[in-house]
Amino acid sequence: MNLNELKQGQTASIVRVGGEGPFRRRLLEMGFLRGTEVYVEKYAPLKDPIELILKGYHISLRVDEAARIQVENVRGEE
């Protein structure tokens, strides 16, 4: 499952960040590592981008960027 498929209020663990070199490296440097918990705080009013909570801070990603992040163990509100 990919991160963009999560709904507001759901949590998941990161499996793998895909995409091209610089983008991927940047995300890893920001803490999107395998096994890290990520919480979907909300979607922007126009449905894009997404606000996430990760390692205790808030970060936003575009939906098509979140689509490149593979997650597992999705839990939380439906």
Added chain:
Amino acid sequence: MPKKSITIALAGNPNSGKSTIFNNLTGTRQKIGNWPGVTVEKKEGHLKANGYDLTVVDLPGTYSLTAYSIEEIVARNFILDEKPDVVVDIIDASNLERNLYLATQLRELDTKVIFVLNMADLAMDRGVKIDADKLSELLDVPVVFTVGNRNKGTRELLETIISVAEAEIELPRTRRVYYGKDIEKAISELSQFIKEKIDTELPYHLRWVAIKLLENDRIVKERVSQAGNPQGEAIFHEAELQRQRLREFFDEEPEIVMTDHRYGFIAGIVKEVLKTVSESRVDVSRQIDQVLTNRLLGLPIFVFFIWAMFQLTFSLGTYPMGWIDSGVGWLGQSAGQILPEGLLRGLIVDGVIAGVGSVVIFLPNILILFFCIAMFEDTGYMARAAFLMDKVMHLIGLHGKSFIPMLMGFGCNAPAIMATRTLESEKDRILTILINPLMSCSARLPVYILLAGTFFGARAGNAIFSIYALGIVLAISVGRLFRSTVLKGKVAPFVMELPPYRAPMLKGLFIHMWDRSKIFLKKMGGVILIGSVIVWSLSAFPRQVQFSRDYEAETARIRAHYDHGIAAAQGNDLGRLVRERDEAISALETLRAREKMERSYIGRIGKVLAPVFAPIGMDWRGSVAMLTGFVAKEIVVSTMGVLYAAGADEDEKSEALKLALKKSGMTPLSAYAMMAFVLIYVPCLATVGVIRRETNSWKWTAFSITYSTILAWLVAFIIYQGGRAIGL
């Protein structure tokens, strides 16, 4: 003899409170410029303490030192090449884990580092306590606590900086990230290889070079081939072999595995130094965002904030603008009285004072606008604005943060373009700068009001609205076009932190506001001054014009004709005669001014250019008006006043000018084409100056002028000729 001057580099993540610490250290003694060759802002400050001269350089805020972004390259090169005596890393204590990523990279650079744990009070609010002694011990680096927004810990930081800079200590080589057996083996083998190949001293520490080569770092490769020629190729070959081996072993790029190891190392540290002392209290910032980025309320609130900013900037700004205007007027008058009639007076009064005055008048707008923007930035709302608007801006291939400068363009393009400094990606910045003038600024409105009011009557409002809409449509199309041609490249990823809201510091706000305004005044003064003098010269020379009529003799004749009657007249007759005389004289004066303008250099240029403007429905008078409009759009109306023989003091509401325009052969169609031209071509000299300053390149400035002028002509051509073809 101890060193008496110390250079300090401030590094840190964006939003770590770095600029507050910088302000606390240096106060208002700051110098703002650009890093050489790029448009990244460089801030430098000076202070004296304990007999030392300290220079503090504020490095761009970065999350890492990977050399993917200009900011990272700038920060890293400064540390490596300029070799500051101490690097101070500002760490947001409430966000320790991610902030330590940059910290471990700084440690690897083998410079003297001090860690500053900023905003530990906030961390305490979140229920965590940091063991500074432990952190200091684990990383072998001095650690200082500060609370930037209460100016706490600044003194202690200074003392630590000085004592670290003074100390002749060997840099600790231990307690760095351990990359695991396989990568460590590759690092040491590669280090050994480099050592054997290059006998000259490498500018950097060997281990670091080896690590960076394993990460395939572009900049380090360039440096190595400069230093190690002709052995560079052999070294890269060896590095590639090692990378290949690691890639096969991990089934992953080596740099990714190394990032993982750094975070692993950090996780170990965090576990030891971070203690959860209480259950997390309420997260105020998150609650504010429940409202400000709410699905339903977020956008309306955003619109309200922008509206309020506009109101403040352009309504409140009118008062000081009025004062400045009368001040400039008074100055011009006084200078006019003091100076003898002649060239010098013309140059000073009509060239310098009027020209610079037309720009200085924007200062109140700029002050207020930048105060508002500083508020947005310092509170953290700017990131939310980008979050809300990104979807819209993404249509043009821009980042959400571009929205604010674009919107500000409707007020005035000069400060709007300066506001692009908040954009991180250089391509985004240049694109936003290039299309910003298509947002029709308030100075162009008088021209529209005059033309639309004259030719469209009751439909004037619709005509003007359609011009604004045309600007937006063009901005989107041109933006997309440039994005896929001259500014090709990926849209900057929207990986953006939403930092916790913070109460802004008044001192910071004022420093922020004043810095921008200083740049505006200083740099624009030069360009504007030169430009105004050029345009003035073009319209003032040649001094002696061969007039077709002898205006002076005619004026004298009128005077003689009336004076006799006036001397004899009484009561109502006297008033009537005086009025008649003055009207006759002023009509003659207007004709004289028109002929003078026509025969001046600018008039001649206008006539030469007339064939270029003819296909878009303008005669030589239109072309002269457009030429003078290059300085500022407000001038277009007064130039037209002169040229269409209605008097120079006309404004857009003047009935006489409207009548003259109607009689001049202009049609609604040609008027509309002219409005479109005014919308699209170079807004004013001040904007050109700002574009030059903000792109830091004459090439982009020339590009902006050229493309907008060509586009203006094309659009006007299509409107005029197209309209004629369908019989308008």
